[in-house]
Amino acid sequence: MLLRLLGSFFILVIFLLSAQANAQTSVSPEKAQALFTKTKSLFEPIAKARGEEFFLEIHWDRNTVSAQAVRNEMKKYGIGVDVGMLTSSRVNEDALALTLCHEAGHLFGGRPLRSLPAEWEGPSDETGKSLLTSEGQADYYSTAACFRKMVEGEDHRSALSGKEIPQRVTTLCDLAWGSRTSDSYLCQRAALAGFSFLTMVMDFPISFNTPDKSVVDTTIADSYPSRQCRLDTLLAGALCKDVLPLDYARKDMLLKSCALGVSARPACWFKTP
DSSP: OEEESTTOHHHHHHHHHHHHHHSOOSSOHHHHHHHHHHHHHHHHHHHHHTTOEEEEEEETTOOSSOEEEEOSSTTEEEEEEETHHHHOTTOOHHHHHHHHHHHHHHHHSOBSBOOOOTTOOSOOOTTSSOSSBOHHHHHHHIIIIIHHHHTTTSOHHHHTTTOOOOHHHHHHHHHHHOTTOHHHHHHHHHHHHHHHHHTSSSOOSOOTTSOOOOOOSSOOOSSOOOHHHHHHHHHHHHHOOSOOOSOOTTOBOOOSTTSSGGGSOOTTTOOOO
């Protein structure tokens, strides 16, 4: 059963409190609710301005640690969250926030877009592509544009307390944003959220110290880049100092200072036009 989120606050709280009584979860009911409410507040106005609808639903019947972006109808943007995201001990608050941002990236992150699946009868972009942004682009958008808005105004240094931060992440964030500044701590926080996002289900042999050196001939738009390449992409987005909008309306992301260097979309999945 699908249940609209904001009309089910008390059900959500009761469900999660019950789950926490039986398992060591990482996200409190109040924080989960706050993140969902924040997501709605960021993206509902974008859809509404077009006469369209944005919705967020919990899949109460799915215990998997997963979330999905939905564009089965032209005038509806949706994010579905499987309840396993709210009960797994591997999903912390920032990983949940980053997941919501990644799924929002599929809806609002711009080009490159995925190709249409075979025998697709639903809506499509005017260029013949799907209405959903590619995986690599959704990753970049999540840390370069969305995560910053999701945690805006919070004490990012405190959020990092007790966490092990790789030296390379600290060095790159300090170089980009200024040593020991709030923006640098936000950059580090976004990078760690990206790592948690990529390891929510199980550990993988990925590291901020071993970037993917491969170079693609054509942009990977219809499949996942390597998990290491995705981590590199999430870090690059955190390092990007461009002020980026939340909505690209299926257009190209225009980057200025982030078109080259460590803050650019990595060549392991993105081919610069």
